Amino acid sequence: MSAEAPHVKGGLGQSILRKEDARFIRGKGNYVDDIKLPGMLYLDITRSPYAHAKITAIRTEKALKVPGVLAVITGKDLAAANLAWMPTLMSDKQMVLPTDTVMYQAQEVAAVVADSRYAAADGAAAVEVDYEPLPVVTNPFKALEPGAPVIRTDRKEQSNHIWHWETGDKAGTEEAFRSAEVVVGQDLYIPRIHVSSMETCGCIAHMDSVSGRFTIYMTTQAPHAIRTVYALVTGLPEQNIRVVSPDIGGGFGGKVPVYPGYVLASVASIKTGHPVKWVEDRSENLQADSFARDYHIHAEVAARKDGTVTALKVKTLADHGYTDAAANPSKFPAGLFHIITGSYPFAKAFVEVDAAYTNKPPGGIAYRCSFRVTEAVYTIERMMDILAHRLKVDPAELRLKNFIPPDAFPYKSALGWTYDSGNYAGALKKAMEIIDYAGLRREQAEKRRRGELMGIGISSFTEIVGAGPSHTFDILGLKMFDSAEVRIHPTGKVIARFGTKSQGQGHETTYAQILAEELGIPADDIRVEEGDTDTAPYGLGTYASRSTPTAGAAASMAARKIREKAKKIAAHLLEVSPDDIEWKDYAFRVKGVPTKSKTMQDVAFAAYTNHPQGTEAGLEAVDYYDPPNMTYPFGSYICVVDIDKETGQVKVRRFVAVDDCGTIINPMIVDGQIHGGLTMGFAPALLEEIQYDENGNIHGGSFMEYLVPTAVETPHWETAKTVTPSPHHPIGAKGVGESATVGAPPAIANAVVDALQPYGVEHIDIPIHPWKVWQIIHAGAPKTG
Amino acid sequence: MxxxxxxxYAPHSVDEAVALLRRFNGEAKVLAGGHSLIPLMKLRLAEPAALIDINRIPNLSFIQEEGTHLRIGATTRTNDLLDSELLRRSYPILPDAAQEIADPLVRNLGTVGGNVCHGDPGNDLPACMLALGAELVTVGPKGSRTLPVSDFYKDTFVTALDPTELLVEVRVPKARARQGSAYQKIEKRVGDFAIAGAAANLLLDASGRVETAGIALTGVGPTAILASAASGALVGQSPDDQHLGHAATLAGTAADPNSDLRGPAEYKRAMASVLTRRALDRALARARGGG
Known part of the structure; x- marks a missing residue:
């Protein structure tokens, strides 16, 4: 920006430093486990070693004799208060503690309350439980076979089938496939993975028996929704419930659900009258908290010989563990999986998903993606490469031939979404130019002649974020709007509160920048607060890249309401009619006499000291923003890999990410989101997975087995942007928290499969371990032609 | 956790430590770097009655040549192997391996003695010590003894070390002219246990033939494995492509891997061969005066 260009310090497009980092980098954050209340007790949990077993006895005597142990809570205690089961966000139900049967390894069996963390751990180890093992089902296909052991015997339907969901034009799609010139099909498995945020889950529950106030400090991404659920489930008056979400060390969807530990700490506090802290350890977090993915997908694409895609058909089996504890909008049990037509104008599409119970932990959460979008993008982007391979055309060429063109927006997809804006070819061409795609293909051809393995993979994803319009989106009936409350104080300083909750995304900075731009007040003078239900306006929280599309929009709208009132005060101060005032270059100016002006700070002072008679004093506004549509960020990623033929090791040599998230608020924060997201997309492509053996024993239940990438493995990310604003968002922003997690896995998988083309390979399931690559290379000499 | x-207990002498070990008679564990022991305790897989912290015992941390041997003290940190000019010059297999052990945080605390005597087949230094023909010096209630490392590893987490004994030193035959050594390892992610690792140590005679050889493997069996047939096949031979390749194949035969998250057994066996060949090539280049 030139020196003369009018701007406000910390306004849109400026890479200002994050306000929250002053405390984070000094180790002065305030996380749940940092909070200590007077008289606080500690809770630990005894967990099941079996994946499926009858509980024949629980003996608590030894645990109660451990010095410092005050109480042991079992399922029977909870059943007496009708709290042994709780509802999930998907209207299924989940055990807080079992009364008779455990259904996955590491399930909560008893809770021990003690006066120290150490005594609680010793107490939990001293609880004696007798189990009678039951037959275990860990494979969802086997779970649906006749005669499979029924896991949820509490349900009327004596079956492991949970639900069937479908959307699209079934008959039309079948017809398109019948007349197709080319059909490609592929089974794809996206394994169970875990968000493994740096901070595990936990809470401090405090029932004050004198005041009747119940306060819970909680690692939650959605404090307001939690408060309402607590009110509805427990019958406590909502005004007496206070949910505080302090600093949160990463959520990624894993901190949306209500876990049994939260309920147990609450019950323990009610029972003892003391504050009770429960913070899970890393193994508990990996083994018992909600997983993500675990989709078994079969996809088919119909196309013409020239590569034009015509129809898409997808059949999926979702493994939900023992209960459907996903966190999807109510109408969509498979989330927004039907964004699966991606960046391409399929005329016909049909998607069906069935869900099954297995003896695994519950979940199906949206791990840094807007409800199953990762699964959708992986599928369509892998299928486009398979089609390119089958037709022997370059995968970039196939994409460029098929993309929905920029002038087709708003574009209505075959599965019912209305894409707001896009320029898909623009992003891909930019990525190809940065990485020198033509040069890489030449290098690859030369290397293939020498027998070396190098691959290039593309992913041109379309995201769907910002849930969402209230006509379509709710969770347990709560509409998915969000809110901002902005108050300008006499000296022109601002406190703004939001219904969302940052878990590291930098809301304190980006919301301040939106407000700075709208109000002409420097971002440094704007304080952003979230996460305390006593003070923040109601909102549905932060996940699904929804904060900027909803609460960010609410910030703009609230600021514009303030400007309307401020204009009248400015007119009063300038002694002209409000009609003669315009807001221009961050000040109220007399039309035609721009030097006659008042700043928002001038107006703010007047709002408390010299407001015009007949108007209210003060300067504040609240906005509840119900977005008219979702936003559709997109991008194109290109990955280059080299493969060690002897060991099967894959090395990502280059990775170029061109993202388009509409208007950019803070380029540095956007880049940070992309860097983190790419790393979280790289992880499941090459490293992370949670497996279970046939007895339901978890493999991947600690950081010794669950391999989160370190700085050593993580590639150097090259980022670039195109900007295609959202036409319906007040500042044109789309949300960017999840694009990279969603877009990266297929780029890497496509690159590896591309490298292995000499072996005739069309697909390898992620994570692509070295041994999988070695088996392909080892299985046979390169195929020719 | x-x-x-x-x-x-934090004894200040070897004698004091041994007395404590004797008193607890198998119920105590020695704490050095703690990077294997503490996780086992936090998972309640190890529940020792006492920890005997040997970090305050003087003169257990050193790297020096003396007489016919290189001596490395038990509490020498992994990172010290990386920093030692002597090792880089004459025993490069040890800095090779140290570089592959986890990350700097672990290397700053983890000790040579702990790595060597823990008995985990995923540890990197046992294979190196086997290839180098090292000896272990221990002190117990009955005094000191010296054990060849080739007799040390009995099974996973089972070694010839008596629970009342303390490992105080590792001794490696002094490096000679025309000797070269190297360690190669692959892992899924830094800090993960090896998919496989291979240690090679070659001494050439004046004519350039192999005078002695040591080959050992990491992570492909219940213990680190000394691939004697592989090294035996090289002795007296010219270290050419054919002989090195044959030795690498024999090393793969010596491997006894399990299938697990790091790969199926046949893959690990193949990697034992691939890495042995790479380690031999590197060791040979070093024996010939290269890097």
């Missing part, structure tokens, strides 16, 4: 209660 909280261990049960235990007693803690």
């Amino acid at each position: 909280i261990p049960p209660a235990f007693e803690y």
